[in-house]
Amino acid sequence: MSEMTAGLEDFRNETRAWLEENFPASLKGKGLEAFGGMEGEGSLSADAELWRQRLADKGWGAPTWPTEYGGGGLTPHQARVVSEEMGKAGAVNPIPALAGMGVTMVGPTILEYGTDDQKERHLPGITSGAIRWCLGYSEPNAGSDLASLSTKAEDKGDYWQVNGQKIWTSGADRSQWCGALVRTDPNAKKRDGISFLMMEMDQPGIETRPIRLISGASPFCETFFNDARAEKSDLLGPLNDGWTVGKRLLQHERASQTGARTPGGGGAQKGLQDIAKDYVGTNANGELADTDLRTRLVEHLMASKAHSLTLGRIAAEAKGKVEVSATASILKNSATSVSQTRSELMLEIMGNQGLGWEGNNFSDKEIGEVQTWLFGKAMSIYGGSFEVQNNIISKNILGLPETTQKG
């Protein structure tokens, strides 16, 4: 056993002991549901609040961030151990969900581009899960063609005045802060006149309206800026170079979207093939009775395995350091495809029971799968659509020339 592995084993034992002492038994196996789900809706129970605070004090809400800003200062290997041990203990880290876009996207970008003052003011709120961040990127007329955004910020001497509209702002109605791309030089070429501004959401100049989606949920908002105010000290990165800052943030976003949603994250839940056997039945050989479904199901399980092996391989090649790299586009597309296919198969497996919307005819699980299926359609649209990722792969990885259309 090498010195490093031995050190990791000690760390694993310490982690296990700490979890035994600090993780409230009432939350075991509850997942993010105890924290209002992925969207972090509602207030926390006493135990959930206790667990959030203990994690925050330990720095394990954002385990690899520097300790001076409330992170854990861990190596990627150690962070992986923490995540593995939490998984075994039936615990989740709710802070990335509570902080909205804070842990996964805004925080890493502040770490890279922020001033010391910005890091001190903004990062501790993220690592503790106290401050939720949203992102003001897309606009009604700037989706995949993000650089044509028109929300503008004017220099008013001691502050920025912001006017315009954003759309698809995740959790804007529940966020305290927003990181937004705004136009600061209307005369420059479209990618050259953009800046990244951070602003407080609780002010008269900002209004949010949730958008009801096909799933019935409203995770996204329209956000309106009417003479909204951002402080001069909250410009992240250089003036008019927000495109560079914003693109970097999108790399962090892709890196955060490379895990496929598969059942049985903790290993306790049933595999898709066993659910299929329950609904569809088996033939005399113990094979799924619907042979056509069986073939497509096994193809999906193979694709899912290939995806998780690829995540592992890329991490191993980076020597434990999961870099934000061009390969994130491959992984995002693969994760999306695996997750969406899983949902399609799940619905097909459930047959008429997969048509449920509400009421007693359907189990909560069945209705949940319908919601998951519907919301899953967004996965290949948000964070750079499937097609945008393919543009990135062909241009940045394969070195194919710029497509003939403008962009």
Added chain:
Amino acid sequence: MAALNEEQGMIRDQAQSWVAEQSPVKRFREMRDADVEEAFFPETWSAMIEMGWTGIIVPEEYGGLNLGYMTFGIVLEQLGRNLTASPLFASALAGASALVIAGNEDQKQTYLPKVVEGSALVTLAVDEGPRHAPEQTACSATASADGFTLSGSKTFVLEGMAASHLVVLARTSGDAGDETGLSLFLVPADAEGVSRVRIKTMDSRGYANYSFDNVTLGADSLLGQQDQAWDNLQDILDRARAGLGAEMLGTASQAFDMTLDYLKTRKQFGAVIGSFQALGHRAAGLFTEMELTRSCVEAALQAIDAGSDDTAQMCSLSKAKAGDFLHHMSNELIQIHGGIGMTDEFDAGFYLKRARALEAAFGNQAYHRDRYARLLGF
């Protein structure tokens, strides 16, 4: 590419430069045009023996290097890239695996050093019909006074015309369809009653059909336990499948590189065709598939080396995913090259023809999807 150790890195570099210098596709073309019966050049084979590749998976006590299947896969990937024709896979991977897994001490001591030095060329003789279905084996071995009598036939034996010995799967009890009652025998290709016929396939590689007419075998020709060959057979076949996965990945990767190169150089409508989004996205999709495939191929080889519980699953995953990708990639190779891809003068056709042969060997994609499902219990 997985994080390779120093030795593996060196072997990859060695294989890469040897293939580039000594075995470019041009050599394969020469071999095809010369219609060589063994379907490889003797000097290709002796170079491999000299480089030690025939001993990669053979334990040191039998004259090998014991470097493992991942290392063998690294070599096969490079050979697959340039369609190098040789009996390396058939004998030094599949045949040697059979001896290592099923052979007794005497058999290993007698034959493994010969496989390593190339004086014996051992190949598997499993299939009897157009589809891979080892449980359907009808070729029979009946017990005789001091051994067995072998009767029946085998088809599509890899490197069958060059082989000195066959590892024959034969039925010693039960009926076609049973997984029990099967046994493995090591049979000299020149034994009395053995005859072989060359088969000419589209990939111009070496295959033969064999028939066995009351071949007398000594008791010492039995590899492993009588009637109980199934588990050994699966372990042997899985090693062969993982090796083919690596070769397929190499063949497909080269097809991808050729296609990407063409996308960057071929001009139409006043622009390089790779600037058209319809083609750029196809290239992006193929690249994504290639990365996913590589993970499966390497996972299977690593599972074998680590003796993992899920080795069988990983080997079926590798064979199926590499088969799917190679199938798709070889078709796109032709399509994206357009008319030039259809000409015999250009190499694309070689890759397409080789692709289908590799897909079929030891179970095609459908076979391995079905097996993967059964291994998962549905």
